[in-house]
Amino acid sequence: MTVWINEQPRELPVGTRLFAVRDLCKPEADVLIVNGFPATSDQPLRDQDRVVLIRRGERPSAGELEALMAARHTPGVHERVKGASVGIAGAGGLGSAVAVALARIGVGRLIIADFDVVEPSNLNRQQYFVDQIGLPKVEALRDNLARINPYVKVDIFNGRLTPENIPTVFAEARILVEAFDAAAQKAMLVESFRRHFPERPLVAASGLAGYQPSNTVVTRRVGAQLVLVGDGQSAARPGEGLMAPRVGIAAHHQANAVLRLLLGEEPQ
């Protein structure tokens, strides 16, 4: 039978057990993952099983790393996610968190657009660091994503998105995430993208400020290719600021809607 060991195929006698494989291939391994799940006890292996052997705390070689990261994904999911190209319009509280989530699950390509630089007031919710204040957000985010998952291709556009440049910047995005701050910009983006790419899904957000209950943030499909996340009401204004928990909830609704769309599931 063939068993995949750290993503390399290996012929083994039928009935070979997990601990025997460890002893054979990597006796110092103390984390054993079989088909995406950590194994705590010895078990017989079957043809086409995927086994990952890790020594806790060890930094794997570049070649092994991607396989080890992918090992945590449900088999079959990784291939589909890796082939995806997702656009993110805006790299603030929503966009930076969506980008981190999609990079962690190994989305193959992200196209991220923003015109702003990192400011101290962003750090209460956005995925940047103090030492990145003053840097263009798209550059800072690209650097952070590379530290999280270097196997994601990140393309950046450092500038304002307009009805004229949206079709060009996101020409290769099969799904777009609307992650702007200003209401009129959100409407402009939805109108422009839907107009040029009516067959491509768009995941937008509206209503995520403040500290109202988490469960008022919902995902719903409002059109054939239009998904809307948020409570629809809570605008950012004096007395109702934007904060990491609820913006993060909305961002992860968006990221999960993207993942579900990539896997052919209904987003809501």
Added chain:
Amino acid sequence: MKIKINGEPRDLSPPLTVAEYLATLGLEVERVAVEHNHRILPRENFAEAQLADGDTLEIIQFVGGG
């Protein structure tokens, strides 16, 4: 005429354009996106887009924050 608006059936009197209907709701045009019969309706066409019996309208109102 019967129009489905954001999933809810409504009975409206013709003639009525999308711009006129949005005005009755008091919505700020620059903060909405409108899908008319499942296609995005560019805002420069709101004033000339006539509603007709059996139409569907999705009006997405955006609020700020992100």
